[in-house]
Amino acid sequence: MTVELMATAEHAPHREEFAALYAQVQQFYAHQMQILDADGGEHWAATFTEDAVVELPLLPAPLRARAGLAHYARAVAARRRRAGSRLHHWVGMLDVRPRPDGTLHTRCSALAHATPPGATSKVLYVCVMEDVLVRTHDTWRTAHRRITRDDLA
Known part of the structure; x- marks a missing residue:
């Protein structure tokens, strides 16, 4: 076996662990965005x-604590219902960086698109979402999220 092949074999378990972690984070975001799109204020929070x-x-100030997040999500859902449109989020181009303290720093692109009744979907905004995820009770949770939009830079 060449040195290059031995090095590859040595690192295979680490890559497999990272692949499993990456899949967990992708599933976390899929679940989180589906809850948000289904108007689940408390469940999303x-x-x-x-x-x-x-x-x-x-927003002029950050949203703080689960109660603030739930209140915000309910208000957004109510505005959407009044407008009669459906909102969907898509997350992609995910980068996951494990930190020595066990947290994860993630960065991804996110799209939000609305579908008015009887009309085609329209992209509302494209943003970058940067999170710090922490492990609690065998699941990942978002501790900090920063969303930026190129059109507002």
Whole structure:
């Protein structure tokens, strides 16, 4: 076996562990966005830590704690229902960086698109979402989220 092949074989378990972790994080985001799109205010907020902080580009101050997140999600869902449109989020180009303290730093692109009744979907915004994820009770939760939008830079 050549040195290159031995090095590859040596690192295979680490790559397999990372692949499993990456799949967990992808599943976490799929679940979190589906809950948000289904108007699950409290359920969506439960995917964050109790003391989570979320920075959104159009808000003057960060949202804090699960109660603040749930209130915000309910208000957004109510506006959507009044407008009669459906909102869907898509997350892609995910980068996952494990940290020495056991947290994960993630960065991804996210799209939000709305579908008005009887019309075609329209992209509302494209953003970059940067999170710190922590492991609690055998699941990942968002401790900090920062969302930026190129159109607002």
